Amino acid sequence: AQRVTQPEKLLSVFKGAPVELKCNYSYSGSPELFWYVQYSRQRLQLLLRHISRESIKGFTADLNKGETSFHLKKPFAQEEDSAMYYCALSGFGGYQKVTFGIGTKLQVIP
């Protein structure tokens, strides 16, 4: 069974402080990992995916297969980063279901 664990329901940081949203996963094969974000009153949307290895809005995430983690990081938090963040996992291939974590609410304090 595939599983995604986000241990923190709420993370509060001050503006300018570093951010790390934790995500651990369980999957027997080769996973694909994603981070989705939902800003207030907006749709859920993709933030980044591990195969792209890109930085979006200053956020990065590295897949660590040894630790089965895919933590989301940003060196300096901005107020506009306040949102709900979901880590998601899929098996490789277009027929695979996607499993989401419970989400972490990031609150950036001015």
Add this chain to the structure above:
Amino acid sequence: DVKVTQSSRYLVKRTGEKVFLECVQDMDHENMFWYRQDPGLGLRLIYFSYDVKMKEKGDIPEGYSVSREKKERFSLILESASTNQTSMYLCASSPRGGVSYEQYFGPGTRLTVT
């Protein structure tokens, strides 16, 4: 722009009623999904479909059924609504290929069952 639309933003139904939630996407995506989103529980997959007339159970299919007669439309059906099905329902679509693509989400339908 990919557009995923859902038939209602807010819906109030009575216990025992049959409820239809409709989702339409305009990007010719093969895959479509239905989730429910609850505080503290995140997104949970109810059903997904990777082709017309095809469906697969997700993690919480009990009490729900789906229909996909056309590629662009994926319907979620609550045969007999119950109060524990009060939730936010999200539809999503994605293309199908050699890798898993991002999912594009609709705005959600907030269903209240009284």
